[in-house]
Amino acid sequence: MNIAPRYLGRGSWLARRDPRVLIVGLALFVFSVIQVWDLRILVGLALVAAVYYRSARIPFHSVRLQWAYIVFFVSFIVLANTILTGGDLRDVKSQALHVYFRMPLLNTPLSAESTSYAMAQYLRFLSMAAVGFPIAFAVAPGDIGPAFARLGVPDKFAYALDLTFRFIPSLAADMRATIDAQRIRGYEWEKKGRGPIGKLTRTVPLLVPVTVNAIVGAEDTIDAMDLRAFGTGRRSWLRELAMDRTDRLVLAGFGLLLLAVTAASLTGLTRLWVPPFLLPA
Amino acid sequence: MEGLTFRYRRGRQPAIRDLSVELEAGEVLLVAGPSGCGKSTLIRAVNGLIPHAYPGDLTGSVWIDHARIAERPLREIARMVGTVLQDPAKQIVGSTVEAELAFGPENLGVPPAAIRDRIAAVMARAGIVGLQGRDTAALSGGERQLLAVAGALMLTPSLYVIDEPLANLDPATAARLMAILRELADEGHGVVIVEHRVEEALDLRPDRVLYLDAGEARYLGPVEGFFEVADPGVVKVPFEVALAHERRLARRAGLSEGWAATPKGAATNVGPPRLVFESVHVTLGDQHVLRGLSASLAQRQIVAVLGPNGSGKTTLFRTALRLLEPDAGTVTVDGERTTQRSVAQLARVLGYVFQSPSQMLFARTVREELLFGPRNLGLPHDDGFAMEALRRTELHDLEGILDRPPLSLSFGQQKRLALAIALALQPPTLVLDEPSAGQDHGTATRFMAAVAGIPGLESVYFVTHDVDLALTHADRILVIRDGQIAADGSPREVVQDEEAWRACNLRRTSLIAANLAWEPAPGRFLDAVTLARAVLAHELAGRSAGEARAAGEGG
Amino acid sequence: MSTAALTRDDTWAVSSRTIVYAAIGAALYAVAAQFSFLLPGTASVSLRPGFAIVTFFGFAFGPIVGLFVGLVGNALADQISGWGLLTSWNWSIANGVVGLLTGLLGIWLAATIRNRPMRSAVAAAVAIVIGFLIVFSDIWLGTAKDVGVAFASNYLPVVVSNLIVAVILTPILVAAWDPVRESIGR
Structure with missing residues (x-):
C-alpha cells in the first residue's frame, strides 16, 4: 500500500487555488450536505461536487482503490440504517410507508421511503468524498502546514x-x-x-x-x-499564501451554497422526498 | 571554554571533565576519540542544548564572542552556533529541500522574501543547486549531509560544529564537504569537527586536535603532537602514524609472545558455490537497480561487497533471500533455485543480519527474542539452544541475559544479539548489511574479527562502504557499480586495478598503500595495528635473524 | 523537560519534543492503517491494530500528544483510504479525545495503579468507553438515523474493537518502551 502523499492533481485548476480554499470549501460543503435529504437538492449538490472534483484532474486509475473503499463503506452504512432500524424513517410515520415487501427473517419493510433514503445517503457520501479527495491529491504536501497556520491554527x-x-x-x-x-x-x-x-x-x-x-x-x-530555535517565538512561513479573485469567488460560492441550504432547511424544504416513480402504482 | 564539566541528570559520573579550549576566529579544531568519549556532550555544551535542553550539573562555562552560552536563550544561540548532527536523515525536518533550508529562519520570524534570497545564496554556496524542489525523502545519504550543512549556513553563525560528517560519505562528496568547511574557516568562522576517521579529516587541514577519552582531554595541540599520543586501535590514523605508535610501544615494553600474530592467509579451498546470481535484473519502483548481474560466492569464503551509495549492493542479498523478486535472471543457493524455497528457509542457509539491530527487536526478553525464529520454523527452542547462540556471540557472560529486555542492552550488545538471532537458525553462512554502521573504527574492527571467529561458521558475506573494513576482513572483494560487477578478486587484485577503483568513487587509503608495499600474508590485507606489528616483527627479524628464529621455535 | 515522569507542570507544555512525538504518532497511525482487518463474522467491525498508537502515545507522552495523534492520525488514515479528511470529522475528534483522555487518566491513575503497563490498559479502556460517545453525533449529522442505529452500528463496534486492540497492545508497547526510556539519558 502506497501511503506517501501523492500530488496527482499537480498543475490542475484546483491545484492552483490557495490551499485554504480547498479546506474551507470542504467544510462549507460538508455542512451544506448534512442538512439535506431531498434527492432533488442532493442531485444538484452532487453535480457541484462532480464539477469541483473534475477540476482537480485526478486520474481515475490512480484512485480506483479509494473509490472502491468508499462505495463499500457507504453501502454498509446505508444497509445498517435501512435494515437495522426496522424500516423506521425520520420524518415519516410507519403507517405512511409505501411498503414493497418485507424482508424474510428480519421482517424489515422495504419501502419507497427507505429506498429514497438509501439513494440520498449514497449521494451525500459520494459528494462529500468527491469534494474531500482534492485535499489529498491536489494540495502540495508542503502547503498543508502553512494553510492551517494561516487558518488560525x-x-x-x-x-x-x-x-x-x-x-x-x-x-x-x-x-x-x-x-x-x-x-x-x-x-x-x-x-x-x-x-x-x-x-x-x-x-x-x-x-x-x-x-x-x-x-x-x-x-x-x-x-x-x-x-534552530523552533517554538521560541512567532515564526514566519516561507510559503506565502494569497487568495486571488478566483479563490475568493470559489469560497463565496460555497458560502452562498451553505446559506441557501440552511435557509431551505429551516423552511423544511430539505426533508426526505420520495420520487414519484418509486411509489407503487 | 573554561573548566567545563557536565554530568547528566541520570549519569553517575561527569560525561566531560574540566575541558578548556580557546578557539580563534578562522581556526579548525578536530575533536577525536572513541564512542562514548564525551564528544556528543562537548557538542551540546557548545551549541547550548546543555543546559537548555539537557538538565544536569554544569560547572565552568562556554563563551562565544563574549556571550556566555548558558545565559543566552536558544533563539540567540541559533544565530551564533550552527550544528550539523551525526545522522542527517534524522535532523532533516522539512519535506522538501526548500522547506528544510527555510526552517531556521522561519522560526526566527525572518520575512519570506529574505528567506528566499538566503536559500538561493546558500544553495549556490553548498553546491546543491541541483537539489532544488526535491523531496528530502528521496535524497541520498550524501545529498542529505550536504543539505544539513546548508541548513546550518542559513543562519550565518560565527561557529560551526559538525559531528562525524564522514560516516556515510563517498570520497567525492566528502571532498566537497571539506572544501565548504575549509572555506568557512578561511573566511574567519570557527569550525569544530568531531571525527574519529582522522586520516580523512586531515584533508580539512585542522589547526589543532583535541583528543578526548573518557570525558577528559588527553591531548590538545597541533596535529603532529597528536600523532605521538593517538591510539591507532581507536581512531583511524594514517598508517605511518600507526607504525610509529607500535614501534614506540615495542621499544618501551619489548615484544611479548603472540604480540605479532602470524597473519593467516586467505583460504585456498573455498569449496563449491553457495550463492550464484545469473544475469539478475531487479527494479525498485522506477529504478533499475541490478542490471544483469552475475556472480558466484563460494561456501568457504569471506566476501565483501563494496560500492557507492545506490549501486545495488544491499539489493543483491535482499534478492538472494527473496525479500525482493528479480525481474529476470536466476538466483541459486546450494545449487537450488531460490524460487523453490521460502524466505525463512533461505535464512537457514544465509543468516541475514540487518544494519540496525533495533529494527527487529520486539520481545520482552532476550530468550523470547532468540527463540522467535526457531519457534516459527519448528526448530528446537529451549534455553540451552538460546544459550548456545549467545555463547557463539560471546553474550552468554552477561548476568541474567536470557531474561533481560533486548531493548535495554547497549548498542554493541544489541548488534551481537542480532548476530545470535541469525545464528539461532543455524545457517552455515552469515550475510551482514553494513556491519560498521553506528560503530567507531575500533569497535567495528573488533566486531568483524569476532564475526570471523564465530565457531562453526563456513562463510561470511558482507556489504559495506568502508573500504578499509572490506579489504582487511575479506578474502574476496566484489565491487558493484550501476548494478553490475565492476571488479572482483582478492583485495590486492581489486585495488591494483586503479582505474576501476577510482571510477567506483572509492578511496585509496594509506592502509592500502602499506598493504601493497609489504604484503604480509598471501591474499589478505591486514588492519593497521596488525600490519604495523607484522612489519615491525619482520624488521626485527631482519636485524637479528637468529634471535627471531629462536623466538619462533620457542613459540 | 523530561519524558520520565510527566509532572503536572509540563502536562500542557508544548515543546519541540511534544511536536515531534505528536507528528511521529500521527504518521505511525497512518502507516499502521494497512494492518486493519475485518472481524470474521461481522460486516463492518474492523480491528485496527494501529489504534494502539493513539492510546500508547497519549499514555507515554501526555494528553496533547494523544489528542494530536488521534485527531490528525485518524483524519490522515481516512484521507489515505479515500474516505476524506473531513467526511467523518466527528470520528477524528472522538479519536483525539480518546488520546487526550488516555494521557490524563495515565496521570490521574499514577498513584492508584503502580504497574505502568497495567495502568496504560485501564486508562485506555476508560478513555475509549467515554471518548467514543462522541460518535453519537452521527445522529445529528444524519449518518445514523437514531440512537439505536448509532449505538448498534457505530458506538458498539468501534468501542468493542478498539477495546480489544488497546487493552492488548498498549501495555505491550509500554513494556517495550519503558526500558528504552531509561537509557535515553536526559
Whole structure:
C-alpha cells in the first residue's frame, strides 16, 4: 500500500487555488450536505461536487482503490440504517410507508421511503468524498502546514502537520524494513490461524520495533529543532499564501451554497422526498 | 571554554571533565576519540542544548564572542552556533529541500522574501543547486549531509560544529564537504569537527586536535603532537602514524609472545558455490537497480561487497533471500533455485543480519527474542539452544541475559544479539548489511574479527562502504557499480586495478598503500595495528635473524 | 523537560519534543492503517491494530500528544483510504479525545495503579468507553438515523474493537518502551 502523499492533481485548476480554499470549501460543503435529504437538492449538490472534483484532474486509475473503499463503506452504512432500524424513517410515520415487501427473517419493510433514503445517503457520501479527495491529491504536501497556520491554527501545531507529512515516507520505509527483518525469522503477518486475536498480536513484532525506533530516533530531530530555535517565538512561513479573485469567488460560492441550504432547511424544504416513480402504482 | 564539566541528570559520573579550549576566529579544531568519549556532550555544551535542553550539573562555562552560552536563550544561540548532527536523515525536518533550508529562519520570524534570497545564496554556496524542489525523502545519504550543512549556513553563525560528517560519505562528496568547511574557516568562522576517521579529516587541514577519552582531554595541540599520543586501535590514523605508535610501544615494553600474530592467509579451498546470481535484473519502483548481474560466492569464503551509495549492493542479498523478486535472471543457493524455497528457509542457509539491530527487536526478553525464529520454523527452542547462540556471540557472560529486555542492552550488545538471532537458525553462512554502521573504527574492527571467529561458521558475506573494513576482513572483494560487477578478486587484485577503483568513487587509503608495499600474508590485507606489528616483527627479524628464529621455535 | 515522569507542570507544555512525538504518532497511525482487518463474522467491525498508537502515545507522552495523534492520525488514515479528511470529522475528534483522555487518566491513575503497563490498559479502556460517545453525533449529522442505529452500528463496534486492540497492545508497547526510556539519558 502506497501511503506517501501523492500530488496527482499537480498543475490542475484546483491545484492552483490557495490551499485554504480547498479546506474551507470542504467544510462549507460538508455542512451544506448534512442538512439535506431531498434527492432533488442532493442531485444538484452532487453535480457541484462532480464539477469541483473534475477540476482537480485526478486520474481515475490512480484512485480506483479509494473509490472502491468508499462505495463499500457507504453501502454498509446505508444497509445498517435501512435494515437495522426496522424500516423506521425520520420524518415519516410507519403507517405512511409505501411498503414493497418485507424482508424474510428480519421482517424489515422495504419501502419507497427507505429506498429514497438509501439513494440520498449514497449521494451525500459520494459528494462529500468527491469534494474531500482534492485535499489529498491536489494540495502540495508542503502547503498543508502553512494553510492551517494561516487558518488560525497555532504555529506549533501547524508545523506538527508539516512534520507528520515529513515522517510518513520514512516511517513507511522503516515498516517495510522491519517486515523484511521478521520474515527472515519465519514470520508472516498474513499467516492463518489463532483467530483475530492471533492476527492482532502478530502485529507486535512489527509495531514494537517501528514505534520504539521512531521514538528513539526522535531525539536527534528534537535537538535539530531546538538548535534552530523552533517554538521560541512567532515564526514566519516561507510559503506565502494569497487568495486571488478566483479563490475568493470559489469560497463565496460555497458560502452562498451553505446559506441557501440552511435557509431551505429551516423552511423544511430539505426533508426526505420520495420520487414519484418509486411509489407503487 | 573554561573548566567545563557536565554530568547528566541520570549519569553517575561527569560525561566531560574540566575541558578548556580557546578557539580563534578562522581556526579548525578536530575533536577525536572513541564512542562514548564525551564528544556528543562537548557538542551540546557548545551549541547550548546543555543546559537548555539537557538538565544536569554544569560547572565552568562556554563563551562565544563574549556571550556566555548558558545565559543566552536558544533563539540567540541559533544565530551564533550552527550544528550539523551525526545522522542527517534524522535532523532533516522539512519535506522538501526548500522547506528544510527555510526552517531556521522561519522560526526566527525572518520575512519570506529574505528567506528566499538566503536559500538561493546558500544553495549556490553548498553546491546543491541541483537539489532544488526535491523531496528530502528521496535524497541520498550524501545529498542529505550536504543539505544539513546548508541548513546550518542559513543562519550565518560565527561557529560551526559538525559531528562525524564522514560516516556515510563517498570520497567525492566528502571532498566537497571539506572544501565548504575549509572555506568557512578561511573566511574567519570557527569550525569544530568531531571525527574519529582522522586520516580523512586531515584533508580539512585542522589547526589543532583535541583528543578526548573518557570525558577528559588527553591531548590538545597541533596535529603532529597528536600523532605521538593517538591510539591507532581507536581512531583511524594514517598508517605511518600507526607504525610509529607500535614501534614506540615495542621499544618501551619489548615484544611479548603472540604480540605479532602470524597473519593467516586467505583460504585456498573455498569449496563449491553457495550463492550464484545469473544475469539478475531487479527494479525498485522506477529504478533499475541490478542490471544483469552475475556472480558466484563460494561456501568457504569471506566476501565483501563494496560500492557507492545506490549501486545495488544491499539489493543483491535482499534478492538472494527473496525479500525482493528479480525481474529476470536466476538466483541459486546450494545449487537450488531460490524460487523453490521460502524466505525463512533461505535464512537457514544465509543468516541475514540487518544494519540496525533495533529494527527487529520486539520481545520482552532476550530468550523470547532468540527463540522467535526457531519457534516459527519448528526448530528446537529451549534455553540451552538460546544459550548456545549467545555463547557463539560471546553474550552468554552477561548476568541474567536470557531474561533481560533486548531493548535495554547497549548498542554493541544489541548488534551481537542480532548476530545470535541469525545464528539461532543455524545457517552455515552469515550475510551482514553494513556491519560498521553506528560503530567507531575500533569497535567495528573488533566486531568483524569476532564475526570471523564465530565457531562453526563456513562463510561470511558482507556489504559495506568502508573500504578499509572490506579489504582487511575479506578474502574476496566484489565491487558493484550501476548494478553490475565492476571488479572482483582478492583485495590486492581489486585495488591494483586503479582505474576501476577510482571510477567506483572509492578511496585509496594509506592502509592500502602499506598493504601493497609489504604484503604480509598471501591474499589478505591486514588492519593497521596488525600490519604495523607484522612489519615491525619482520624488521626485527631482519636485524637479528637468529634471535627471531629462536623466538619462533620457542613459540 | 523530561519524558520520565510527566509532572503536572509540563502536562500542557508544548515543546519541540511534544511536536515531534505528536507528528511521529500521527504518521505511525497512518502507516499502521494497512494492518486493519475485518472481524470474521461481522460486516463492518474492523480491528485496527494501529489504534494502539493513539492510546500508547497519549499514555507515554501526555494528553496533547494523544489528542494530536488521534485527531490528525485518524483524519490522515481516512484521507489515505479515500474516505476524506473531513467526511467523518466527528470520528477524528472522538479519536483525539480518546488520546487526550488516555494521557490524563495515565496521570490521574499514577498513584492508584503502580504497574505502568497495567495502568496504560485501564486508562485506555476508560478513555475509549467515554471518548467514543462522541460518535453519537452521527445522529445529528444524519449518518445514523437514531440512537439505536448509532449505538448498534457505530458506538458498539468501534468501542468493542478498539477495546480489544488497546487493552492488548498498549501495555505491550509500554513494556517495550519503558526500558528504552531509561537509557535515553536526559
